[in-house]
Amino acid sequence: MRPFLLRRDELPNWIKHLARESQVYFPQRAGRSGFRFKQVREGSLIQLEHYRPTIVPPGKKLFPAEEILFRYQTMGDEIPVVTPVLDASKQILAGVRPCDLKGIDLMDRVHGEGVPNPHYLSRRTHTTIIACDCLYPCDDACFCDAVGSLGWRKNADVFLTALDDEILVESFSERGRTLVQRTALPVCDAVDSFKERVDVRRSKPFGRQFSVPLSQIGPIIAGQWSSPVWENHVQRCFSCGSCNLVCPTCYCFNVRDDFELSDGSSGGRTATWDGCMLPTFSIVAGGHDFRPLALARQRHRVKRKFQYLTQRFEEGAFCVGCGRCGRQCTANIDIFDIVNDLIQKVEG
Amino acid sequence: MKPKVAFFDFASCEGCQLAVLNCEDAFLDILNLVDIVEFREAMSETAPRFDVAFIEGSIHREIDVQRLQGIRARSSVLVAMGACACIGNVQARSNFIAPAENFKRVYGEADRNLVQSDPEFWPLWAHTRVRAVKEIVSVDYELRGCPIVPEEFVHLVKALVVGSIPSFPANAVCVECKMAENECVFDQGETCMGQVTYGGCKAICVTHGYRCDGCRGFLPQANRVAHQAVLREKGLSDAQIEHRYRLFCSAQFVGRENRR
Numbered sequence: 001m002r003p004f005l006l007r008r009d010e011l012p013n014w015i016k017h018l019a020r021e022s023q024v025y026f027p028q029r030a031g032r033s034g035f036r037f038k039q040v041r042e043g044s045l046i047q048l049e050h051y052r053p054t055i056v057p058p059g060k061k062l063f064p065a066e067e068i069l070f071r072y073q074t075m076g077d078e079i080p081v082v083t084p085v086l087d088a089s090k091q092i093l094a095g096v097r098p099c100d101l102k103g104i105d106l107m108d109r110v111h112g113e114g115v116p117n118p119h120y121l122s123r124r125t126h127t128t129i130i131a132c133d134c135l136y137p138c139d140d141a142c143f144c145d146a147v148g149s150l151g152w153r154k155n156a157d158v159f160l161t162a163l164d165d166e167i168l169v170e171s172f173s174e175r176g177r178t179l180v181q182r183t184a185l186p187v188c189d190a191v192d193s194f195k196e197r198v199d200v201r202r203s204k205p206f207g208r209q210f211s212v213p214l215s216q217i218g219p220i221i222a223g224q225w226s227s228p229v230w231e232n233h234v235q236r237c238f239s240c241g242s243c244n245l246v247c248p249t250c251y252c253f254n255v256r257d258d259f260e261l262s263d264g265s266s267g268g269r270t271a272t273w274d275g276c277m278l279p280t281f282s283i284v285a286g287g288h289d290f291r292p293l294a295l296a297r298q299r300h301r302v303k304r305k306f307q308y309l310t311q312r313f314e315e316g317a318f319c320v321g322c323g324r325c326g327r328q329c330t331a332n333i334d335i336f337d338i339v340n341d342l343i344q345k346v347e348g
Numbered sequence: 349m350k351p352k353v354a355f356f357d358f359a360s361c362e363g364c365q366l367a368v369l370n371c372e373d374a375f376l377d378i379l380n381l382v383d384i385v386e387f388r389e390a391m392s393e394t395a396p397r398f399d400v401a402f403i404e405g406s407i408h409r410e411i412d413v414q415r416l417q418g419i420r421a422r423s424s425v426l427v428a429m430g431a432c433a434c435i436g437n438v439q440a441r442s443n444f445i446a447p448a449e450n451f452k453r454v455y456g457e458a459d460r461n462l463v464q465s466d467p468e469f470w471p472l473w474a475h476t477r478v479r480a481v482k483e484i485v486s487v488d489y490e491l492r493g494c495p496i497v498p499e500e501f502v503h504l505v506k507a508l509v510v511g512s513i514p515s516f517p518a519n520a521v522c523v524e525c526k527m528a529e530n531e532c533v534f535d536q537g538e539t540c541m542g543q544v545t546y547g548g549c550k551a552i553c554v555t556h557g558y559r560c561d562g563c564r565g566f567l568p569q570a571n572r573v574a575h576q577a578v579l580r581e582k583g584l585s586d587a588q589i590e591h592r593y594r595l596f597c598s599a600q601f602v603g604r605e606n607r608r
Contacts, residue, residue, distance in 0.1 A: 031531030055529050065527035155578060238575040240542035245526035256515065261377035261506065273527060280517040294569070328526075330534050330543055332579055345386050 001177050004185035007213040008162060012046035014183060015094055019044075024092040025061060027051045033320060037061060037093065052139060053322050057248035058093045059104045062123045063111075069119060069255065071268040085268075086122040087105050092179075094130035099144040099322040101131045102152040103248025106320070107311055108334060109192070110251055118315075119271075128175050131156035132205040137207035139325030145206040149320045163198050169284065201218065207321070208336055212343055216315045218307045220346050221339070225299075232297045236331035243325035243333070244275025252276060276300055291305050291309050298323055302338055351399040351509065354386035355429075356419055358405030358412050359439060359478070362388075364430035365404055367495040374502045381509050382554035393451035400492075400508055402424045406439055406599065407479045408431040414568065420485040425508065428481040429501075435565040436599025442477040447476060449596050478601045492546050494596065500548055505529055516548055518567055523562045524551040533559045541592060544570035563596045 006014060008307035018024050019040035026046055027189040030036035035054045040046070067085075074080040097147060134150065144150045154161055157176030168188055171177045188194060194296070210217065244250045254274040261268035274281055277298065282291035291297055309318035326334030355365055365387070369375065385395035401423035407416055415420035420426055431437040442450050451460040463469040481487055491500055500516065506512035519554055521542035525532070528551055533540035542554065565571070572593075579589050 032536045034531035034535060036529055056526065073517070137568060181456035221374070226462075236571070236577070238571050238574065239569050240520035240543045242522045242526055244531075245523065259506070259510075261374055261381075263503065273523075277524065278517075278519050280519055328532060329534065330540075331574055 001170060001180075003171075003191050004170050004180060005186045005188045006160075006167040006168075008165050008167055011048060011160075012044075013297065015040055015046050016042060016044070017057060017183065018092060018179070019096070022090050022092055022280040024094055025058065026095045027054050027075065029138060033111065037095075039096075048167070048300075049219060050138075051095075053324055053327070054247050055324075055328070057100045057103055057322065057324065058096050059100060059248050061091065061093060062104070062107065062120055062127060063251060064100075066214065066270060066272045069269045069271050072266060074265045086118060088122055088126055090126045090128075091123075092105055092128045092130060094153060095145075096129055096131040096156070097134055098131065098152040098241050099149040099320040099323075101129065102155075103131065103147045103320045103322070104315070105155045106249050106315065106318060107153070107251060108155065110249075110309075113313075128157045129155065130158040130179075132158065132160040132162065134206075137203060138157070139323070139326045139327075140208075141334070141336075142207040142321065143209070143323060144321035146209045146214070146336075147317040147319050149322075150206055159230075161195070161198055162200065163194065166194075166304075168198075176283070178328050189198050192207060203304055210213055210343060211338065211347060212272055217317070219344065221307050221342055222305060224342050227342060229338065229346055230295050230299045231347060232341070233338050234298050234334040235292070235334055237294050237298060237333060238293050238331060239279050239297065240330075241278040242328045242330075243301065243335070244277050245273055246324040246328045248322060248324070249309070249318050250275060253283070263279060275306070279285055279339075298333075300339075302335060305335065350381060350383045352395060352397065353382045353400045353402070354384070354395060354398040354414075354419075354423070355388070355390060355402045356386065357402065358406065358410050358416070358432070358481075360405030360430065360432040360437075363495045364432075364491075367498055368402075368501055371498045373375065374498070378505055379415050379528075380501070382505070385599060395420065398423045400427065401480050402427045402429045403431045406436045407481060408477075413484055416481065416484050416570055425488045426481075426485065427489045427504065428487045429491045429492060430496050431492065431563045431565070431596055433481045434490045434492050435597050436478050436480050437494060437563075437596060438598075440480075440598035441594050443478055444594065448602070464578075465532065478599055483599070489567045492516075493549055494562040497549055508558050518569070519547045520567060521545050521549065521551050521554070521564075523547050523549045525554050527551075528555050530554050534578075534582070539579050539584060539592075541575075543578075544572060544575045561592070565600055566597055 015024060015026055024040040025037040026040050027035045028038040028044055033052065035051045037054055037058045070082050070084045072082045108124060109119040124340050130292045137280060153172065158174045158180060159170045159172060169180055171180045252274045253271045283289045291300065303321040306317060311315065351563060354561045356363065385398055401419050428434045448460060449502060452462055454564060487502055504514045524547050526540060530551060533554055538559050542560040544566055545560055545562040546564035546567055549564060575590050
């Protein structure tokens with residue numbers, strides 16, 4: 001199907017039109033400088049550009065902070081009846097940037113391979129993604145191009161590219177085509193020249209860049225287990241876990257069983273976000289803590305993003321370069337700086 | 349036989365006991381599982397022994413110490429309930445002012461002198477230092493906060509009744525702020541105690557537009573040196589930082605590391 005053109009000032013109407021039929025989330029202001037993927041209402045302010053990455057990434061709409069995994073009911077000596085809780089409500093995530101788009105794709109693989117997570121996959125199956133291109137880095141914290149996220153298109157159902165007064169509307173999936181066709185939009189006859197103009201306009205270099213190719217970063221980090229860089233960056237760390245919880249590719253969770261006070265014979269299991277920077281994360285049965293130092297926890301976090309998961313899933317980086325961890329860290333610890341310092345140790 | 353539960357208050361506003369009563373529906377269910385044998389906010393009976401004693405309030409005088417030790421001797425499990433019992437709360441700020449100065453400020457010079465010389469008022473004078481419950485007797489569990497979080501109270505009672513291990517993870521308030529997708533207080537141009545403070549409160553203050561003042565106490569891993577550096581970068585003076593640190597946590601933190 002050929003791409004369509006949408007006038008930029010028509011975008012709010014289009015998004016709100018979609019929101020009348022389904023649950024649509026779009027980045028909207030939350031507080032003084034923050035943004036949140038909030039449900040679109042009639043009065044919502046819809047602007048494609050000029051928003052800082054949201055406090056938590058849109059992928060968390062597929063993996064909420066707290067969710068009930070199953071409920072149980074006991075009946076005397078019989079085997080308890082266990083009922084899984086799966087969320088199958090339809091939703092559209094709109095205004096998703098390439099970094100977050102890649103984050104969702106990586107999470108699709110994490111939750112889909114090995115032992116699949118039916119709770120994530122149920123939400124994912126019922127989620128449509130309308131992504132949008134970035135022509136400028138969102139702020140100084142951004143390094144999406146350095147980790148190969150800027151050009152990510154793969155899992156978008158609809159992809160929007162805004163240039164001046166026009167938005168190019170491409171659909172990459174059957175679901176996306178259905179969504180776009182419901183609105184009568186003019187066909188774009190000059191797609192190639194539109195994209196050429198976009199590439200001319202795009203900032204170069206785009207955001208912060210590493211001094212070595214991405215493929216070298218994993219081996220460089222692997223060789224620096226006891227580098228002083230880890231100590232330098234952890235001195236200010238609060239072990240508050242904010243970097244984990246706002247990360248598009250952090251997916252650790254804890255489970256907790258609970259029973260109803262009223263009858264004592266029923267209850268459920270709840271999953272809540274967890275993070276490897278939290279001191280309680282590595283405490284196991286019997287009280288043993290296998291990673292008690294903040295230094296070791298931070299090293300583990302960086303290695304997950306640039307070494308361990310990249311090997312397991314054969315992906316260039318498991319960090320999408322959105323910059324959220326550095327932006328949200330009150331001590332200004334930035335994973336880009338840590339990796340860059342490790343590179344400098346080797347490069348001299 | 350149902351476990352016997354008792355509530356006691358020392359220097360406090362009794363707000364945590366009200367928070368317990370405010371559990372309402374859950375509280376009625378709890379009454380089916382336990383026998384409450386002492387609870388001044390709700391009943392007048394007293395009992396000789398209990399399985400679980402909830403202690404509200406900070407400990408000030410010698411007679412309070414003796415009373416608390418008596419309660420400890422009569423109970424199998426002792427729970428410090430609320431910021432006063434756990435960390436001394438705001439009243440522990442008086443620890444930084446000489447007692448005579450405090451009395452003068454509150455009662456005036458004449459009465460201050462009377463308190464010192466009249467044997468009838470002597471017990472009042474015996475108030476020398478505000479202490480948390482764990483400074484006097486061993487504490488099995490702590491329900492933090494000013495006031496306590498009702499969900500945490502219910503969680504603890506459930507665990508005690510069925511014999512499971514209650515979970516109060518020592519994580520910062522930031523965890524629940526991120527779960528609520530709050531804009532960071534520092535991004536709002538304010539400063540916050542959240543990074544060094546025990547979570548478990550669902551970041552209720554930040555969620556409702558305020559900052560964290562640290563009523564749940566310092567975390568064991570609290571990186572106070574880094575936290576003070578961040579507060580200084582945000583323009584707070586050492587005196588302001590000390591004030592913030594002492595607001596709730598005076599009995600826990602006496603400010604020695606601030607002296608240079």
